[in-house]
Amino acid sequence: MSDTNTPVIEDRVNTVIGRINRTLPKSADRYAGSIRVYAKWCHERPHDAFDVTPLDVEDYLLHLSNDKGYAYQTVSVHQSALSKFFETAEKLVDGGRIDATLPPENPVEEVSLKDVTTTTKTKKEQALEGSEDRHGLPPEKVDEIANAVPSPTVRNELLVRLMYQGMLRRKEVARLKLDDIDRDNRSITIRSDVAKNGESRTVYYMPTLDRLMHLWWDIDRDSYALADESDYLFLSNEREHLSRFHVGQIVVRAAENSGHQSVLYTAADGTEKNTITAHTLRHSGAVRRWSDDENGNGGADLRTLQKLLGHQSIKTTETYLDVGDDDLAQKARNTW
Numbered sequence: 001m002s003d004t005n006t007p008v009i010e011d012r013v014n015t016v017i018g019r020i021n022r023t024l025p026k027s028a029d030r031y032a033g034s035i036r037v038y039a040k041w042c043h044e045r046p047h048d049a050f051d052v053t054p055l056d057v058e059d060y061l062l063h064l065s066n067d068k069g070y071a072y073q074t075v076s077v078h079q080s081a082l083s084k085f086f087e088t089a090e091k092l093v094d095g096g097r098i099d100a101t102l103p104p105e106n107p108v109e110e111v112s113l114k115d116v117t118t119t120t121k122t123k124k125e126q127a128l129e130g131s132e133d134r135h136g137l138p139p140e141k142v143d144e145i146a147n148a149v150p151s152p153t154v155r156n157e158l159l160v161r162l163m164y165q166g167m168l169r170r171k172e173v174a175r176l177k178l179d180d181i182d183r184d185n186r187s188i189t190i191r192s193d194v195a196k197n198g199e200s201r202t203v204y205y206m207p208t209l210d211r212l213m214h215l216w217w218d219i220d221r222d223s224y225a226l227a228d229e230s231d232y233l234f235l236s237n238e239r240e241h242l243s244r245f246h247v248g249q250i251v252v253r254a255a256e257n258s259g260h261q262s263v264l265y266t267a268a269d270g271t272e273k274n275t276i277t278a279h280t281l282r283h284s285g286a287v288r289r290w291s292d293d294e295n296g297n298g299g300a301d302l303r304t305l306q307k308l309l310g311h312q313s314i315k316t317t318e319t320y321l322d323v324g325d326d327d328l329a330q331k332a333r334n335t336w
Contacts, residue, residue, distance in 0.1 A: 148254050
């Protein structure tokens with residue numbers, strides 16, 4: 001299974017990646033990155049990336065789990081990408097597009113993640129198990145964080161509260177354009193070019209944000225040097241729109257200023273991960289919309305939340321909210 005002709009292997013791998021890019025554009029970047037990690041691992045052994053056994057695949061996934069410290073879901077993504085790699089390679093070999101020796105069956109199909117990793121939970125999920133914020137931040141804590149944002153306070157408070165009420169991702173709020181917002185209906189269109197699943201959707205914010213929206217949009221925003229040139233709601237004096245990194249830093253600093261920030265866990269590379277991030281606001285907003293109010297009235301149903309969150313599968317929404325059978329039963333009783 002050894003092959004010293006590395007450039008040939010690279011050409012063939014890139015041909016497979018190119019095919020996946022054309023046929024699965026929504027998953028292309030994720031799959032391509034995973035396949036390149038696999039090809040590099042094969043080169044270092046050396047293995048022919050195409051001619052491997054299920055045991056080789058198991059060794060590779062064990063390497064990701066044990067040596068790199070990847071979480072269960074991340075290893076699962078790499079496994080899916082590798083399966084698609086062999087599936088696509090078989091089509092290309094059969095069509096005479098590449099010259100490669102393949103195993104008789106897709107070797108990934110014979111590997112179970114149960115043999116690779118002992119937990120089905122990410123490091124973040126494990127760290128959150130004993131945390132009171134596991135199911136999202138309570139509204140009063142979100143208020144304290146929003147009131148502790150760094151300067152410029154009007155812009156950043158609006159940003160934090162919009163992320164929470166609209167359940168927005170970092171990229172979605174960073175690339176939010178003025179034309180995407182209907183202030184009369186308090187609705188926001190998330191464009192397909194910024195949505196994670198490539199599909200546009202509409203989310204909503206509450207009347208409580210009208211004052212902040214007025215202060216920022218109609219007054220403070222005009223004082224920025226790039227205000228006349230920028231189509232985006234949130235800008236700085238240096239950029240027409242904020243970066244995803246900048247959005248994340250605003251939330252992290254606000255949580256620190258409010259006294260609610262802490263280290264959740266330390267990643268395999270030594271990086272300390274914060275308890276409260278921009279994603280925490282999105283998750284907390286979803287949990288609040290799902291949960292019953294203080295009067296026992298049922299919140300939004302799963303299908304509604306799936307659309308608002310931009311999830312392709314309702315199963316993703318169930319997992320996201322940690323919904324169990326008891327939750328569904330209670331929701332059914334409260335909405336009768």
